[in-house]
Amino acid sequence: MHSAYPAPLPDPDYVPEAYDGVAMKRALAWVVDMLVIFAISALTIPFTAFISIFFFPAVMLLVSFLYRWITVAGSGSTWGMRLFGIEFRHMDGGRFTGQDALLHVLGYTVSLAISPLQLISALMMCFTPYGQGLTDMVLNTTAVNTSRV
Secondary structure (H helix, E strand, C coil): CCCCCCCCCCCCCCCHHHCCCHHHHHHHHHHHHHHHHHHHHHHHHHHCCCHHHHHHHHHHHHHHHHHHHHHHHHHCCCHHHHHCCEEEEECCCCCCCHHHHHHHHHHHHHHHHCHHHHHHHHHHHHHCCCCCCHHHHHHCEEEEEHHHC
8 A cells, every 4th residue: 555655764873875975975066066056157147148257156156956856846955965875854754846956045044154064064964863954953864775765
């Protein structure tokens, strides 16, 4: 019989492979995503008559927000996360909706703007049982190895 509700995520004490290496994979995925975001942002320069050069950090912030929101809303992961085989899930096992992705990206953006929050978030990913960052804790989500859920 098929349930309408997803199965909860595995407990890291009993299925550690669901979370093995996820913090490192998130870091590597972030690097890949930043390269993609930089490339997309650079491609906008000629289309703005080169004016965007003068406010390139703001362009990168906007591109980053949209890229992360669109990719996470579509599949629960950014292109970098897909490359490393991880995705975001709710703790009950549910997949992200567009609204979930928006809230997660908004939380990430706020934590970037307030540097100590990003540091706390990175440390939490390394030391919490489910590898949750600060935004994950607030939204009751986490990143998992896609092959294990």
